[in-house]
Amino acid sequence: AQSVTQLGSHVSVSEGALVLLRCNYSSSVPPYLFWYVQYPNQGLQLLLKYTTGATLVKGINGFEAEFKKSETSFHLTKPSAHMSDAAEYFCAVSYGNNRLAFGKGNQVVVIP
């Protein structure tokens, strides 16, 4: 069964500091991997995705993620946090029939 692990339900980062959110997955087939962002009282928005090809994927708002098959990881990074990055972030992995399994999310708080 596919599963996604995101450690640390709440992550605090200082404005201007590196944002690092970790995602590990289990999958029996080559995965498609996603990061979504959710702002308060809104639905989820796609941040970036990995399907095939280049393992370093760039997304919106300066975020990027690297697929490492040997580590079954897809960690999300941004070099310099901005106040507008405060949101909840979800990692997801595809599994059969266009379904996604989601991690439990990371609530990011940006400290001025």
Added chain:
Amino acid sequence: DAGITQSPRHKVTETGTPVTLRCHQTENHRYMYWYRQDPGHGLRLIHYSYGVKDTDKGEVSDGYSVSRSKTEDFLLTLESATSSQTSVYFCATCLAGQETQYFGPGTRLLVL
């Protein structure tokens, strides 16, 4: 953006009453999904549809039913609402041949 609307956006109901949530999309996406979002659980799949009249259960389908009589509409019904079904419900859609899911704005349901 798949032009997804959800109705109602907020609902308060009493235990034992039936509730129907509607998801409407304008982009002719083949796949549609219902998720629930609860603190500490991320998003969990309730039911999904891979075409008109074609639906299947997700991981938390007990107490829920769905119907899809038209491509654009996917209904989620709680036959007899319980307090454990208090949650935020999200609809999502996906184009055939792709893996990216697009999310609606959510419905906040409170069962008293």
